[in-house]
Amino acid sequence: MSDWESVIGLEIHAQLATRSKIFSGASTAFGAEPNTQACAVDLGMPGVLPVLNREAVNMAIRFGVAIDAEVDHRSVFARKNYFYPDLPKGYQISQYELPIVGKGHVFISPAEGEHLEIGITRAHLEEDAGKSIHDLFPEQTGIDLNRAGTPLLEIVSEPDMRSAKQAVAYARKIHSLVRYLEICDGNMQEGSFRCDANVSVRRKGEQKLGTRAELKNINSFRFLERAINFEIQRQINLIEDGESVVQETRLYDAERDETRSMRSKEEANDYRYFPDPDLLPVVITDADIARIRDALPELPEQKKQRYISDLGLSDYNAELLTANRETAAYFEEALGDAPDQCAQLANWILGDLAGALNKAGLDIAAAPITPAMLAQLIQRISDSTISGKIAKEVFEAMWQGEGGADDIIEARGLRQITDSGAIEALIDEVIAANPEQVEQFRAGKEKVLGFFVGQVMQQSQGKANPGQVNKILRDKLKS
Amino acid sequence: MSMSVSEIRRGLAAGKFSSVEITQDYLARIARFNPTLNCFISVTDEIALAQARTADAALAKGNAGALAGVPLAHKDLFCTEGVKTSCASRILDNFIAPYDATVIANFKRAGAVMLGKTNMDEFAMGSSNENSYYGSVANPWNTEHVPGGSSGGSAAAVAAGLAPGATGTDTGGSIRQPAALCGVTGIKPTYGRVSRYGMIAYGSSLDQGGPFARSAEDCALLLQTMSGFDARDSTSSEQPVPDFSAALGQGIEGLRIGLPKEYFADGLDGRIAAVIETAIDELRTLGADIRDISLPNTGLSIPTYYVVAMAECSSNLSRFDGVRFGYRCKNPVDLEDLYKRSRGEGFGAEVKRRIMIGTYALSAGYYDAYYLKAQQLRRMIKDDFQQAFADVDLILGPTTPEVAFRIGAKTDDPVSMYLQDIYTISLNLAGLPGMSLPVGFSDGLPVGMQLIGNYFDEAGLLNAAHCYQQVTDWHLQVPELQS
Numbered sequence: 033m034s035d036w037e038s039v040i041g042l043e044i045h046a047q048l049a050t051r052s053k054i055f056s057g058a059s060t061a062f063g064a065e066p067n068t069q070a071c072a073v074d075l076g077m078p079g080v081l082p083v084l085n086r087e088a089v090n091m092a093i094r095f096g097v098a099i100d101a102e103v104d105h106r107s108v109f110a111r112k113n114y115f116y117p118d119l120p121k122g123y124q125i126s127q128y129e130l131p132i133v134g135k136g137h138v139f140i141s142p143a144e145g146e147h148l149e150i151g152i153t154r155a156h157l158e159e160d161a162g163k164s165i166h167d168l169f170p171e172q173t174g175i176d177l178n179r180a181g182t183p184l185l186e187i188v189s190e191p192d193m194r195s196a197k198q199a200v201a202y203a204r205k206i207h208s209l210v211r212y213l214e215i216c217d218g219n220m221q222e223g224s225f226r227c228d229a230n231v232s233v234r235r236k237g238e239q240k241l242g243t244r245a246e247l248k249n250i251n252s253f254r255f256l257e258r259a260i261n262f263e264i265q266r267q268i269n270l271i272e273d274g275e276s277v278v279q280e281t282r283l284y285d286a287e288r289d290e291t292r293s294m295r296s297k298e299e300a301n302d303y304r305y306f307p308d309p310d311l312l313p314v315v316i317t318d319a320d321i322a323r324i325r326d327a328l329p330e331l332p333e334q335k336k337q338r339y340i341s342d343l344g345l346s347d348y349n350a351e352l353l354t355a356n357r358e359t360a361a362y363f364e365e366a367l368g369d370a371p372d373q374c375a376q377l378a379n380w381i382l383g384d385l386a387g388a389l390n391k392a393g394l395d396i397a398a399a400p401i402t403p404a405m406l407a408q409l410i411q412r413i414s415d416s417t418i419s420g421k422i423a424k425e426v427f428e429a430m431w432q433g434e435g436g437a438d439d440i441i442e443a444r445g446l447r448q449i450t451d452s453g454a455i456e457a458l459i460d461e462v463i464a465a466n467p468e469q470v471e472q473f474r475a476g477k478e479k480v481l482g483f484f485v486g487q488v489m490q491q492s493q494g495k496a497n498p499g500q501v502n503k504i505l506r507d508k509l510k511s
Numbered sequence: 512m513s514m515s516v517s518e519i520r521r522g523l524a525a526g527k528f529s530s531v532e533i534t535q536d537y538l539a540r541i542a543r544f545n546p547t548l549n550c551f552i553s554v555t556d557e558i559a560l561a562q563a564r565t566a567d568a569a570l571a572k573g574n575a576g577a578l579a580g581v582p583l584a585h586k587d588l589f590c591t592e593g594v595k596t597s598c599a600s601r602i603l604d605n606f607i608a609p610y611d612a613t614v615i616a617n618f619k620r621a622g623a624v625m626l627g628k629t630n631m632d633e634f635a636m637g638s639s640n641e642n643s644y645y646g647s648v649a650n651p652w653n654t655e656h657v658p659g660g661s662s663g664g665s666a667a668a669v670a671a672g673l674a675p676g677a678t679g680t681d682t683g684g685s686i687r688q689p690a691a692l693c694g695v696t697g698i699k700p701t702y703g704r705v706s707r708y709g710m711i712a713y714g715s716s717l718d719q720g721g722p723f724a725r726s727a728e729d730c731a732l733l734l735q736t737m738s739g740f741d742a743r744d745s746t747s748s749e750q751p752v753p754d755f756s757a758a759l760g761q762g763i764e765g766l767r768i769g770l771p772k773e774y775f776a777d778g779l780d781g782r783i784a785a786v787i788e789t790a791i792d793e794l795r796t797l798g799a800d801i802r803d804i805s806l807p808n809t810g811l812s813i814p815t816y817y818v819v820a821m822a823e824c825s826s827n828l829s830r831f832d833g834v835r836f837g838y839r840c841k842n843p844v845d846l847e848d849l850y851k852r853s854r855g856e857g858f859g860a861e862v863k864r865r866i867m868i869g870t871y872a873l874s875a876g877y878y879d880a881y882y883l884k885a886q887q888l889r890r891m892i893k894d895d896f897q898q899a900f901a902d903v904d905l906i907l908g909p910t911t912p913e914v915a916f917r918i919g920a921k922t923d924d925p926v927s928m929y930l931q932d933i934y935t936i937s938l939n940l941a942g943l944p945g946m947s948l949p950v951g952f953s954d955g956l957p958v959g960m961q962l963i964g965n966y967f968d969e970a971g972l973l974n975a976a977h978c979y980q981q982v983t984d985w986h987l988q989v990p991e992l993q994s
Contacts, residue, residue: 072610078830078831079711080709081707081745082745083745113829113873123829304873305873306822309714310712311745311746312746
């Protein structure tokens, strides 16, 4: 295994979040009754013509600017010709030469402390096809053209990744980016974000790339990792058995966790690309690019750097907090209410909150604890109203919907005891009840202090301020 | 019956006759002569009479559109809502268009009456109208001869007085060549002047709609309604549309007209050359400044055209697959069988030939040698014209190298058929406007003269043609018909 190196490139199709289709006025909303969102243009009726939705172009430029790519002043749509029942015109309008977005790059951190730059070859606009439905009618195939003409941005990476883990980190990075940019909803189940992986293997030190297989039909990051790992092992086994890898397209079967041959290179279509004469070249001016650049939101990489330099967060926490825009938005909203509690907020969000969300299978946007609620909780730790330990209880109660931190502290009587008179009284009781341990302490057995602290805390039901307890105990025991 | 569109408008406005009356007259003529001529694929009597009644009411109220009550015929590749739109192909024999082409919608808005849908070469591929699923169209001047193509039904209908005006489309000469062969006036405007939305595509970068009528004056009226920017066609132009009728009658004193020497070289029938010479003399008398020019790359236009048009059509016609509309073969055993037989049985021979040639030209390994090369030649052809227009205002020549040939004479020789378009085809490659007008006869068959204008100078073309028609009567000649 260690003799081998895998080489991976991804083709990601991100469905752009335009309201109407890329070449017609029909709606792009998901889940409508079959063929109710397909107009004459989407159906490829005789005589109809495509008209470009400029919003799709703007979204593509947004992506291009965000990955620091070349965005050319002229871009051309081309026809990709092939027959398929869910491709109404017998060609897909795509881009071949002169895509909107040229060479760019992103940075990924597949593991703590690991930073890699991944090249992006190009990103181009194209229309989606419809769907063929094979299991609804016996002996027949149904065609739903609602999706036909939905705008896609196809993002093609360089073969820069060397493991499934890196490929997943890259895919997650692009996923995060398109959502930051608000150009794609990123919903993988509905097919708004689809990954195809080109995988090949070669012996370490070898310069020449091995023959690649293209993996399709991957609809989650988990499956992406599994499909690539399966494919790497399949190719290594083939070569080690003296056989060779053939260039082909393979489908990933999640149920059996394997890839299967779909079509070989010999069976591949000659797509006969040529510029679409129905569409004029897209002209993009410097002013268009500048306007889009100026309107960009803060991107994950910039955000991360700001968290590190301005907020003093660790590289790792900054990476995790900025990995998706909802988490970053949650953090920043909470920080607005508790500006001094940056590190605490980060720990709570990435720790207790992330754990609870994960367990409940919820997105952070749907968390029952709002950023303001979390900020209040942390303020109460900081102003010594409650201890960190009690805070866990309050957090749990907030999660269960019992209200805000202050309400719960009040209702459950969790306020920390900071009245030194009351604490002294508790301590006196404990000292009186444990003369043996007092002797031990006075004989120099400092460890016994812990026992006394524990006893006092127990007596106070955890509410006594631990710092004060410590100090007063020490004074009393020493006297 | 040889009324012009202008005469019909005047007559309707003056209350001399109603739209219903003249519509009935035209429908009666169609019923009488169409069995011989085969100009129409569909005759839409009921729609025509309903539209005529609506137009009469509007005329009475005084809120009528520019062409209210004027009966017209439309080439059967313009989509017409609720009416069969066949492109003269078996594959669309059952196709009822679900929407109106922009051109059709414009005519409806102007109050025009639709008499029916005219015959054509299948998918506009042809120069003789012999490639129609519905049979050949006969030339009204001699029914043993072709009317030209691909808009042969429209040209013959106007020549025979079955309609005062008709629409056509021109990808390589499909308005101008049949206009010439049938002795009527027809104009192909600048690419982008008339919306292509709803015009079933043949060669998308070449196709352009335009009118046929008895005169330049009538063409000006019809083109006015057809022209203008359409948001549904990205290639339509935002150039303002001038008042074409107002531009007529400005005279051609001092107008510089160029005669390309390549258009009068070998291959041109000497009798046609003589007729054209006479017409040139007429223009000179009217004050035109006639000059010799050269369009050196004329010879490249036919091979260039056939690569571009066929490449585009091979892709444009992919949507006719038997899946969503149109002809579907009986009992397909699988998807491939469905495609192969639906298309194999649905398309005619010439369409299949062009799809195959176009597919070949776009194939991996051949693209550069054919499609890319053709694009380069296309630019050279365009440059020729641009240089020529530095010195002249219009270019003049014959529309066709021969007059209408006998039906069947060229069906086994596609190359000879393609050569019919030698003078017309380069305009489509360059995107320039051109028109054909009748200037005489040879062997009892009409001879057409082509005028070529600079971009968006349809007004200049129409004015020159109108000036010529003010002093000649070739456009007023009508054939004797036998029913």
